[in-house]
Amino acid sequence: xxxxxxxxxxxxxxxxxxxxxxxxxxxxxxxxxxxxxxxxxxxxxxxxxxxxxxxxxxxxxxxxxxxxxxxxxxxxxxxxxxxxxxxxxxxxxxxxxxxxxxxxxxxxxxxxxxxxxxxxxxxxxxxxxxxxxxxxxxxxxxxxxxxxxxxxxxxxxxxxxxxxxxxxxxxxxxxxxxxxxxxxxxxxxxxxxxxxxxxxxxxxxxxxxxxxxxxxxxxxxxxxxxxxxxxxxxxxxxxxxxxxxxxxxxxxxxxxxxxxxxxxxxxxxxxxxxxxxxxxxxxxxxxxxxxxxxxxxxxxxxxxxxxxxxxxxxxxxxxxxxxxxxxxxxxxxxxxxxxxxxxxxxxxxxxxxxxxxxxxxxxxxxxxxxxxxxxxxxxxxxxxxxxxxxxxxxxxxxxxxxxxxxxxxxxxxxxxxxxxxxxxxxxxxxxxxxxxxxxxxxxxxxxxxxxxxxxxxxxxxxxxxxxxxxxxxxxxxxx
Amino acid sequence: xxxxxxxxxxxxxxxxxxxxxxxxxxxxxxxxxxxxxxxxxxxxxxxxxxxxxxxxxxxxxxxxxxxxxxxxxxxxxxxxxxxxxxxxxxxxxxxxxxxxxxxxxxxxxxxxxxxxxxxxxxxxxxxxxxxxxxxxxxxxxxxxxxxxxxxxxxxxxxxxxxxxxxxxxxxxxxxxxxxxxxxxxxxxxxxxxxxxxxxxxxxxxxxxxxxxxxxxxxxxxxxxxxxxxxxxxxxxxxxxxxxxxxxxxxxxxxxxxxxxxxxxxxxxxxxxxxxxxxxxxxxxxxxxxxxxxxxxxxxxxxxxxxxxxxxxxxxxxxxxxxxxxxxxxxxxxxxxxxxxxxxxxxxxxxxxxxxxxxxxxxxxxxxxxxxxxxxxxxxxxxxxxxxxxxxxxxxxxxxxxxxxxxxxxxxxxxxxxxxxxxxxxxxxxxxxxxxxxxxxxxxxxxxxxxxxxxxxxxxxxxxxxxxxxxxxxxxxxxxxxxxxxxxxxxxxxxxxxxxxxxx
Numbered sequence: 001x002x003x004x005x006x007x008x009x010x011x012x013x014x015x016x017x018x019x020x021x022x023x024x025x026x027x028x029x030x031x032x033x034x035x036x037x038x039x040x041x042x043x044x045x046x047x048x049x050x051x052x053x054x055x056x057x058x059x060x061x062x063x064x065x066x067x068x069x070x071x072x073x074x075x076x077x078x079x080x081x082x083x084x085x086x087x088x089x090x091x092x093x094x095x096x097x098x099x100x101x102x103x104x105x106x107x108x109x110x111x112x113x114x115x116x117x118x119x120x121x122x123x124x125x126x127x128x129x130x131x132x133x134x135x136x137x138x139x140x141x142x143x144x145x146x147x148x149x150x151x152x153x154x155x156x157x158x159x160x161x162x163x164x165x166x167x168x169x170x171x172x173x174x175x176x177x178x179x180x181x182x183x184x185x186x187x188x189x190x191x192x193x194x195x196x197x198x199x200x201x202x203x204x205x206x207x208x209x210x211x212x213x214x215x216x217x218x219x220x221x222x223x224x225x226x227x228x229x230x231x232x233x234x235x236x237x238x239x240x241x242x243x244x245x246x247x248x249x250x251x252x253x254x255x256x257x258x259x260x261x262x263x264x265x266x267x268x269x270x271x272x273x274x275x276x277x278x279x280x281x282x283x284x285x286x287x288x289x290x291x292x293x294x295x296x297x298x299x300x301x302x303x304x305x306x307x308x309x310x311x312x313x314x315x316x317x318x319x320x321x322x323x324x325x326x327x328x329x330x331x332x333x334x335x336x337x338x339x340x341x342x343x344x345x346x347x348x349x350x351x352x353x354x355x356x357x358x359x360x361x362x363x364x365x366x367x368x369x370x371x372x373x374x375x376x377x378x379x380x381x382x383x384x385x386x387x388x389x390x391x392x393x394x395x396x397x398x399x400x401x402x403x404x405x406x407x408x409x410x411x412x413x414x415x416x417x418x419x420x421x422x423x424x425x426x427x428x429x430x431x432x433x434x435x436x437x438x439x440x441x442x443x444x445x446x447x448x449x450x451x452x453x454x455x456x457x458x459x460x461x462x463x464x465x466x467x468x469x470x471x472x473x474x475x476x477x478x479x
Numbered sequence: 480x481x482x483x484x485x486x487x488x489x490x491x492x493x494x495x496x497x498x499x500x501x502x503x504x505x506x507x508x509x510x511x512x513x514x515x516x517x518x519x520x521x522x523x524x525x526x527x528x529x530x531x532x533x534x535x536x537x538x539x540x541x542x543x544x545x546x547x548x549x550x551x552x553x554x555x556x557x558x559x560x561x562x563x564x565x566x567x568x569x570x571x572x573x574x575x576x577x578x579x580x581x582x583x584x585x586x587x588x589x590x591x592x593x594x595x596x597x598x599x600x601x602x603x604x605x606x607x608x609x610x611x612x613x614x615x616x617x618x619x620x621x622x623x624x625x626x627x628x629x630x631x632x633x634x635x636x637x638x639x640x641x642x643x644x645x646x647x648x649x650x651x652x653x654x655x656x657x658x659x660x661x662x663x664x665x666x667x668x669x670x671x672x673x674x675x676x677x678x679x680x681x682x683x684x685x686x687x688x689x690x691x692x693x694x695x696x697x698x699x700x701x702x703x704x705x706x707x708x709x710x711x712x713x714x715x716x717x718x719x720x721x722x723x724x725x726x727x728x729x730x731x732x733x734x735x736x737x738x739x740x741x742x743x744x745x746x747x748x749x750x751x752x753x754x755x756x757x758x759x760x761x762x763x764x765x766x767x768x769x770x771x772x773x774x775x776x777x778x779x780x781x782x783x784x785x786x787x788x789x790x791x792x793x794x795x796x797x798x799x800x801x802x803x804x805x806x807x808x809x810x811x812x813x814x815x816x817x818x819x820x821x822x823x824x825x826x827x828x829x830x831x832x833x834x835x836x837x838x839x840x841x842x843x844x845x846x847x848x849x850x851x852x853x854x855x856x857x858x859x860x861x862x863x864x865x866x867x868x869x870x871x872x873x874x875x876x877x878x879x880x881x882x883x884x885x886x887x888x889x890x891x892x893x894x895x896x897x898x899x900x901x902x903x904x905x906x907x908x909x910x911x912x913x914x915x916x917x918x919x920x921x922x923x924x925x926x927x928x929x930x931x932x933x934x935x936x937x938x939x940x941x942x943x944x945x946x947x948x949x950x951x952x953x954x955x956x957x958x959x960x961x962x963x964x965x966x967x968x969x970x971x972x973x974x975x976x977x978x979x980x981x982x
Contacts, residue, residue, distance in 0.1 A: 363589075381655075382625060383618040392614075396552070396662045400670075406663070413655035420651050421644065424628070428640055432632045470551045 007060035007067045010049040010075055011115050017042020018108035025101035032090050035101035036447070039086055039108055043079045046111075050075040054475075064125045064183075065116070073325065073476040074118040074249060080458070081242050081332050082107045087451030088340040089234035091443045096349045098143060098232070107238065110136035114246045117253075122182040123172045126253055130168075133246045134161055134214070137239055141231045153230025160213060160223040168210025174203035175258070184258040191261040204262060207254055208269060214247035217307065218277040221300050228296035233346055233353070236292065237339025240299040245328045248306055252321055256313045263314040270311050271404045275411050278304025282418040292353040294422055295338055298379065301419060302331055308405070308412050309394040315401035318477055323394035325473045330378070330386035330462050337375040337455030344368060344452065347443035358426060360435025365442055369430045371456050378459045380423040381416045386462030391416060393470075485529050486542050486558040489568065490605045492522045493575070497598035500591060508590040512583050515594035519576035519601065526572040533565045534964070539971055540611065540682075541565075548615070552665070553675035557612040557682075562965035563746065563816060563972075564608045567739055570823045571608065573946065574735040575601045578728035581831055581943045585727055585838060586634060593634060597728070600626035604736050608743060613661045613679045616748065617654070620704075623737065624650055627729070635724040642717075642724035649717040653704035660700035664752065667693055685751045685975050698756025701749035702764070708741030711764075711801055712771040715794045722790035727834025730786065734793050735827035739819045742800045746812070746968075750804070751975035757805075764805045765891075769898055771798030776905035780912070785833045785843040788913055789826060792869065795902065796822045802899065803884035807976050811887020812969050813962050818880030820961060821868075821954065825877050828865040828947045832858070835940050839933050840926070845916050849923030855935040859918045861944055866914055868951050870907045876951045879958035 005012070020042065021035045028034050050072045057068035085107060090100045113132025120126040138161060142154030176182050178199050179190035191200075212220040228236045255266060281300030288294035306327050313320030342353050351357070362369040378387035391412070398409035462469055496518030503511050533541045540559030548556045560568065579597060586593050603626065606619030624647055632643035665678040667690055677683035688694060707714040722730050750757040757764075775795030782788035796818065803815025835858065836851075837843055852859035868875040871882075881903065889896035926933055936944075954961055 377625065383621045388618075388621070392658065392662065395659060396666065399659065399663045400666050406659075409659055409662075410656065413659055414652065416655055417648060417651045421648060424644060424647060427628075428632060428644070431629065432640055467549050467551065470549065474551065 003058070004060040007053075007058045008065065010046045010053065010067075010071075011112055011119075013042055013046040013049060014108050014112045014115065017046070018105045018112070021101055021105045021108065025099075025105075032094055032100040035104045036086055036090060039104035040083060042108065043083055043111075047076055047079050050079075061125070064122045065119045066121050067119055069472075069478070070476040071115060071119045073472050074245075075115050077245065077329055077332060078111045078114045078242065080454075081238065081245070081336065082111050084333075084336045084340070084451050084455055085234055085238040085242075087447045087454070088237070088336075088343050089232075091445040091448045092232060092234050092343045092346060095347065095443065096144070096232070103140070103143065103235070106136040106139055110134075110242060114242070114249075117246055118249050120253065121184055123176055123184070123187075123258075124182055126184070126250065127169060127172060130214075130246070130250055131165060134165070134243055137161070137243050140235045141227050141239060143235055144230075144232050147230070149230040150232070151230070153227040156223045157227035164210045164213030164220070167206050168214070171203050171206025171208075171210055174199055174206065178203060184253055187258040188260050191259070200262070201265075204259065204265060207259070208266060211247065211251055211254060212273060214250060215244060215303050215307070216300055217273045217303055218280045218300065221277070221281070221303075224300060225293055225296045228299070229290070229293045233292060233339055233343045236296070237336050237343070240296065240339070241332045241335050244299065244303065245332060248310070248324055248328060251310050252313070252324065255310060256321060260314070263316075267311055267314045268404065270307060270314065271408050274304045274307035274311060274408055276304075277301070277307065278412060278415045279418075282415050282422075286418065286422050288422070289355050290353055291355060291358065291426060292342055294426075295335070295342070298419065298422070299335065301415060302327075302335070302379075304415070305391060305394060305412055306331075308398050308408050311405050311408060312394070312397035312401040315403070315405055317397050317401045319397035319400055320394070321477055322470070322473045323390075323397040325476065326393045326462075326466070326469060327390040329469055330390035330459070333455050333458030333462065334375050334378040334385070334387050337371065337452065337459055338379060340448070340452045340455055341368065341372040341375060344443050344448055347441040351441070355426065355429050358429040359433040361429075362431035364435060368442065368452075371452055372430060373427055374456055374459055376423045376426055378463070380420045384460075384463040386459045386466075389463050389466045484544050485525065485532070486544055486560060486609050489522060489525045489529060489572070490558070490602055490609060492525060493518060493598040493601040493605070496521075497595045497602075500595055500598070503591065505591045508587075511591050511594055512579075515579050515598060516576060518598060519572070519579050522601065522605075523569075523572040523576050526569050529560060530565050530569055533560060533562060539967070543611075548612075551675065552614075553669075553678040553680070554614045555612050555680060556615060557680060558609045558615075559611045560609055561968045561971075563968035564743070566816070566820055566961065566965055567608045567736075567743055568605055570739070570820055571601065571604050571736045574732060574823065574827055577827070577831070577943045577946065578731050580939065581731065581834065582726070582728045583939065585834065589633065593630070596626040596629045597732075600630070600732065604732075604740070607740050611681045613665065613681060613684070613748070615679075616681075617658055617661055620654055620740070623740070627733070627737065630729045631721060631725045634726040635729070637724075638720070639724040642720040645717045646721040649707050649714065650704075653707040653714075656700040657704035660697040663693060664688060664697055681748065681752070686754075688752055691755065694753045694756040695759060696756075698749055698753035698760060701744065701753065702757075702760065705741040705744040705749060706767070706801075708744070709738055709797050709801060710741070710794065711767050711798070712774055712794070713767075715771065715775075718794060719787050719790045722793075722830075723784060723786050727830060727837070730830040730834070731827045734789075734830055735823040738793065738797055739823060742797070742804065742815065742819045745801070745804050746816070746972055751972065754976050757976065758807075761805045761807070764801060765895055768798045768802035768805065769895055771795065772802065772899050772902045773905070776902050776909060780905070780909040782909075783845050785836070785845055785913070785917070786830070788845070788909065789829050789833060792906065792909065793822070793826055795906065796826065796869075799881050799884045799899070802895070803880075803887055806884075806887040806891040807973065808887050808890050809969060809973060810883050810890065812972060813965075814880050814883025814885070814887055816880075816965055816969070817876075817954075817958060817961055818884060821876040821880045821951070824947050824951050824954075825865055825868045828944055828951075829862075829869060831940075831943055831947075832862050832865060835936060840929060842925070845913060847923060847925040848917040849926065850919065850921045851926060851933075852918040853922055854926065854933050857941075858936050861936065861948070862918065863914065864948060865944075865951075866910050868955070870910050871903055874952075874955050876954035876958065878955065
């Protein structure tokens with residue numbers, strides 16, 4: 001029992017942090033800084049505990065929770081995501097008289113779910129972790145409760161999210177029934193032994209559909225643009241990164257580990273979904289004049305690139321999972337950075353994120369525009385940024401896998417060229433257009449600046465010196 | 480070898496300078512201008528020093544530097560220089576300071592950002608020429624895009640945004656497919672040897688790619704990236720737009736160096752890595768080159784814009800480069816490299832001259848000009864000089880390259896040589912016809928209307944043109960200075976270009 005507590009310590013720290021945040025808000029209400037500070041302290045503690053667990057594996061909860069380098073990597077990534085969001089959000093929220101404490105607590109609960117998800121070795125823990133991660137997302141999407149758009153997005157997100165959870169759960173149950181075990185590796189063994197029948201097709205279809213909803217793959221992506229556009233901008237940043245990374249962990253656990261023996265069945269489906277996801281995401285993003293909505297569609301396209309790694313992993317290339325993990329880290333920094341930039345632009349309630357609002361920003365706020373350029377170039381995949389190396393990594397895995405994965409790699413790079421058009425268009429507005437007459441006031445604040453800077457440093461560092469993260473990723477996968 | 484990492488110094492001196500300039504106050508533009516000029520001159524001096532060292536070294540690549548960078552995939556920071564890349568490096572550093580000097584007058588807005596972009600561009604270009612690791616090469620290749628995108632997009636003409644986005648998208652499509660080919664090549668090495676060591680290293684990879692599918696597809700992907708950059712017909716349509724919209728220095732560096740990245744890529748990477756694919760697709764490349772030579776010249780004849788005319792003449796001249804490369808014989812390749820260097824000197828001069836004229840007239844419409852020589856004799860004489868060099872007048876450097884390419888083409892296929900020789904007449908037609916309309920005859924009403932604004936070239940402008948003119952004469956009389964400097968590179972290229980099937 002004692003060792004169980006030690007193994008679960010990061011998870012417990014995060015949950016205790018969430019409760020402490022709520023308590024601190026009750027003691028000193030309406031003080032926005034205090035809950036953020038408490039949350040960051042809890043995150044720091046959890047990070048230290050995770051690093052400590054990063055070198056060896058330990059089990060808890062009767063073997064259904066395995067801590068180790070994989071959890072440490074994803075946990076630290078989650079902590080980075082939540083920390084940047086917590087640094088960026090208060091300026092935006094307080095300008096609109098929304099509280100910060102609830103945000104901090106909700107994010108910490110979601111992070112606890114993500115850690116549980118990453119550590120899960122059986123279907124039940126996996127599903128509990130998933131739900132604990134996504135339910136806070138529904139709450140966050142509706143954070144601006146006086147804004148009808150936010151409420152609409154939240155309701156769509158909630159309805160489709162619970163619907164897909166139900167489909168996924170049904171598929172999980174069928175899989176459990178057919179294989180006779182809830183353990184992920186046990187399922188793989190059972191499937192490899194040939195205990196398969198027609199019911200398996202049902203399970204596979206249901207799990208694929210449910211997972212496709214969670215990662216927002218085309219054609220199950222309809223909730224994303226509305227949920228993303230309606231949410232307060234810093235929260236959109238989190239929603240486009242946190243739950244997406246979590247959903248890909250789900251994919252790794254379900255498809256690459258449990259359903260590995262059925263790879264020949266799900267790979268063709270995944271190839272088609274990935275190609276459709278990146279192409280449609282990019283083509284629709286091309287037509288957007290609102291930067292926030294454009295980034296929402298572009299996040300769909302990035303889902304497609306991440307799926308390339310899953311396909312490669314399914315074909316037996318460990319580099320596929322490594323590529324997904326590296327991509328997830330790169331994507332977290334660059335996309336959070338891009339949304340932090342949009343947050344900084346919306347210093348005043350009601351300020352919009354149209355392309356024309358960005359005109360001439362390079363002259364008025366050169367430093368902010370420079371940071372935005374770094375994020376946009378990274379999202380495009382121009383070296384030497386994180387986004388470039390991430391793309392190269394998943395493409396390398398796909399080329400190794402060969403066959404349909406190689407064709408998918410070619411589709412992915414052609415898509416990157418399409419994406420260049422709309423990302424670079426933002427740079428056109430930043431630097432090549434004259435300033436608009438009534439520009440948005442830019443939000444100030446040291447926390448926001450630190451958040452932006454962390455995202456920028458991450459984006460550049462992962463591109464210039466990717467080796468430490470590659471080694472962490474490779475270590476995370478070595479059992 | 481000396482212990483000083485001179486190649487890294489050359490590559491990163493402009494970048495460090497750009498960082499230094501970023502710290503200078505925007506309110507002091509002349510300080511920024513001279514700082515940028517100073518940095519580019521230092522880089523030029525360093526590159527000249529490097530050139531002397533290449534001669535002394537007996538190895539294929541001098542001043543080799545190799546550091547582990549991403550060991551998990553065997554990606555290294557590997558630099559090296561030989562006669563070919565050395566000559567192109569010096570061309571780059573030379574044109575960079577000339578461009579910076581030529582931008583003193585024309586660039587008056589956002590001076591600091593301009594010179595930062597230009598110096599970052601210089602770092603990217605030098606990196607492309609000096610990288611011997613495929614991954615590192617690709618990174619520098621892409622790094623070139625961003626500052627050029629900004630230079631055209633911010634300081635360009637009226638349709639600059641269309642032109643700059645077209646430039647980037649064309650280049651990206653080609654280069655991204657090249658990335659897939661690079662990764663596939665590296666993986667094939669890893670699969671064959673069981674180790675990632677050297678998987679991205681050009682020196683290791685040369686002659687090891689045996690998979691016939693990879694030979695063809697890999698070559699096709701590399702060739703597409705380079706063909707877009709050169710640009711070969713039919714991928715040339717971005718070039719006239721980019722040239723017309725770019726500021727003068729942007730056009731100069733585009734024509735002088737960026738187009739050479741494509742030719743260099745063929746010689747250094749595409750053909751040595753994939754000789755079988757290259758031989759298989761060589762007929763297609765030769766046909767496209769001949770089309771580019773003829774088509775570029777024909778389209779140049781009917782141009783009404785001075786800059787566009789020179790842009791199309793570039794398409795024609797660069798056709799000789801690709802034609803020469805794909806003859807796979809010494810004359811052809813010697814000629815191709817000479818043509819790259821000479822085109823860099825001559826066309827850069829022509830773009831500088833068009834820019835100088837534009838500074839006075841704010842117009843490039845050939846029909847509005849006429850009799851310019853009567854007002855500004857020095858300008859007209861300089862223009863005439865570069866123009867004759869471009870036509871290929873014997874004694875000026877343009878002649879030697881085209882002559883050798885045609886000789887090489889004649890050995891390979893007399894038909895091809897015949898068709899291309901005919902174009903040398905066309906070149907004389909479009910250039911001399913343009914010169915006649917712009918500079919001779921009575922002064923046109925438009926030029927007359929400019930009155931005293933129509934001044935002759937200033938000493939600064941002569942300083943930008945004089946080094947180019949001097950080199951055109953020297954290399955015109957003694958092309959062997961150049962051919963001997965890259966003779967070893969050509970020998971190595973010809974050896975690596977032998978099809979593995981034929982071996």
